[in-house]
Amino acid sequence: MNLHHLVWRLGSGWRVCSSAVLGGGIGPRDWILNAQVPGGYPRMDPDRHLAEIAAAEHLTGPGAGLMTAADVTAYTVAAEDGVTATATCGLGVRGWAAAPGEHTGTPPRPGTVNIVVTLPVPLSDAALVNAVATATEAKVQALLGAGLDCSGTPTDSVCVAAPAPEAGPGEPFAGPRSRWGARLARAVHAAVLEGALRQS
Numbered sequence: 235m236n237l238h239h240l241v242w243r244l245g246s247g248w249r250v251c252s253s254a255v256l257g258g259g260i261g262p263r264d265w266i267l268n269a270q271v272p273g274g275y276p277r278m279d280p281d282r283h284l285a286e287i288a289a290a291e292h293l294t295g296p297g298a299g300l301m302t303a304a305d306v307t308a309y310t311v312a313a314e315d316g317v318t319a320t321a322t323c324g325l326g327v328r329g330w331a332a333a334p335g336e337h338t339g340t341p342p343r344p345g346t347v348n349i350v351v352t353l354p355v356p357l358s359d360a361a362l363v364n365a366v367a368t369a370t371e372a373k374v375q376a377l378l379g380a381g382l383d384c385s386g387t388p389t390d391s392v393c394v395a396a397p398a399p400e401a402g403p404g405e406p407f408a409g410p411r412s413r414w415g416a417r418l419a420r421a422v423h424a425a426v427l428e429g430a431l432r433q434s
Contacts, residue, residue, distance in 0.1 A: 240309060241267055247397055249357075250263035250396075251359075256280070263295075271302070309322050314421045327388070356405065
């Protein structure tokens with residue numbers, strides 16, 4: 235089965251904050267990979283699998299890898315003043331983050347909303363974390379705006395990439411009312427809303 239993937243070749247001098255399966259956390263990253271996998275994905279080593287895909291793409295250095303059962307060729311992109319958000323939206327299985335404990339015993343249908351954001355300015359560590367929160371808030375707003383009764387899927391991931399600071403800590407804020415956080419929020423909202431409307 236020949237499935238697709240999206241690649242961001244950032245190069246050196248970038249930092250990423252993410253919940254990625256491979257290369258999650260905060261640190262220097264040279265690339266980001268969003269790989270499509272089949273529904274009912276059987277492997278128990280997704281980080282190793284992503285590393286194999288990255289090697290096949292000749293990606294070197296540290297990177298971040300995401301996975302989704304959604305069709306990554308149906309990605310959506312929105313940009314505002316140098317901030318770019320790319321989303322792959324698989325909403326086959328969705329719900330609320332604070333849902334009651336449940337286990338139906340049936341395998342979930344393909345899902346996952348993955349969001350990759352690039353900014354043109356350096357962010358402090360706190361702002362990088364804040365940017366992930368802002369992106370998540372904008373995602374939920376977009377899903378509700380598309381008429382979907384959910385906050386996302388159980389496997390959603392976010393990656394925020396920004397240049398590494400050369401002097402000083404970088405921009406201190408990335409909340410939804412900050413200069414760069416507001417741009418990020420609007421870009422993520424537009425990208426996720428477009429993707430979600432295709433499925434609602």
